[in-house]
Amino acid sequence: MIHDIHEKKSGIVVNKVPEIVFSDNIHLKLDTHQLPTVNLVLRSYDVLQSGGEYLFAFEKSERPVAQSLREIAPKIAQLYPG
Numbered sequence: 001m002i003h004d005i006h007e008k009k010s011g012i013v014v015n016k017v018p019e020i021v022f023s024d025n026i027h028l029k030l031d032t033h034q035l036p037t038v039n040l041v042l043r044s045y046d047v048l049q050s051g052g053e054y055l056f057a058f059e060k061s062e063r064p065v066a067q068s069l070r071e072i073a074p075k076i077a078q079l080y081p082g
Contacts, residue, residue: 011038
């Protein structure tokens with residue numbers, strides 16, 4: 001799923017995707033320059049409201065944005081095995 005480009009493995013993470021894209025099955029057309037989309041991360045006002053005072057994904061692990069990060073993590077780990 002993650003491609004080599006310029007001798008480095010690469011993929012696209014789309015951040016701050018509006019919730020309507022997920023709820024209404026809207027088709028997004030993204031120019032990813034032929035790189036795979038690793039995941040879409042929902043726009044989260046909760047993260048903004050936290051003000052960086054804590055690690056949001058750990059403190060609010062039940063939130064959808066935290067779930068997206070958990071899905072992304074193993075894909076990124078493939079970039080740096082071992």
